[in-house]
Every structure is written in C-alpha cells, then in structure tokens.
Amino acid sequence: MDPKRLNLLKKVMALEFTCVDFNLYLDTHPEDYRALAEYNAASEALAAAKKEYEALYGPLTNYGHSPSPQAWRWIEEPWPWETTF
Template identity: 55%
Template sequence: MHKDRLDLLFKIMELENCCVDLNLYLDIHPTDQKAVMDYNTYSYQLAGLKKQYECMYGPLSNFGTAPSQYPFRWIEDPWPWEIEY
C-alpha cells in the first residue's frame, strides 16, 4: 500500500479513537465544555480526512455511509484485513 495512503488511514484511525474516547468521557461528564469543544474539533477533522480519503482511494465503509464513484469501488482492494501495517 502506498505510504501516503497508509499515513492518511492511520490519521483517520487516530482521530476515530480520539472521538470514541471523548464520547465515552462525555457520557459521564456532559458539561465539560472543553471536552465538547475537543470532540467537535476532532469530529470535523475526521469528517474532512474521511472525505479526502474516499475521494482519493474509495469508500471506507459501506451501507449508505459513503457514495461511490463508477464503477462501484467498495469491492476494490485492499480489504481491511489485507492491509500490511
């Protein structure tokens, strides 16, 4: 896998992890204003990087969450378990 593609994928995974962690934290600390601001910042960054990745390399997920170019790109390689990290 191309280094730029892998770097972008790692950044997406990093931001997804940050969002999940902050979401769990906010479940029990919903009035932490800084955590809400951080969550929103990471969420916007994540959405932008996912859009960038999908425009360059194809969809990251299926089932209506990401439009596909023609031909349908979801079936293109590599599959997630085929990526060498």
C-alpha cells in the first residue's frame, strides 16, 4: 500500500480512537469543559482527515455516510479494513 495512504489511514484511526475515548470520559464528566474543547478539536481534525482520505482514496464508510462523486469506488481495493500494518 502507498505509504501516504497508510499514514493517512493511521491518522484517521488514531483520531477515531481519541474521539471515542473523549466520548466515554465525557459521559461521566459532562462538566469538564477542557475535555469537551479537546473532544471538539479532535472531532474537527477527524472530519478533515476523513475528507482528505476520501478525496484521495475513496470512501471509508458506506450506507450514505460517504458520497462517491465520480465512479462507484467501493469496488476498488484494498478496502480500509483489509489494510495490513
């Protein structure tokens, strides 16, 4: 796999983990506004990384979450979950 693609996919995965972790923390600490600000920043960074990845390499998710503006790209390989690190 292209090293740039792999690095971008790893970035998306790390940001997703960060957002989930903050989400779980904020479930029990809803008044921690510093954590909320960090969650919001991570969420924005995740959206930007996903947008960049999808513009370059195709959709990360299906069922209406990732439009395919040119050709139907779900038939292209490898799919994100088939990537080996």
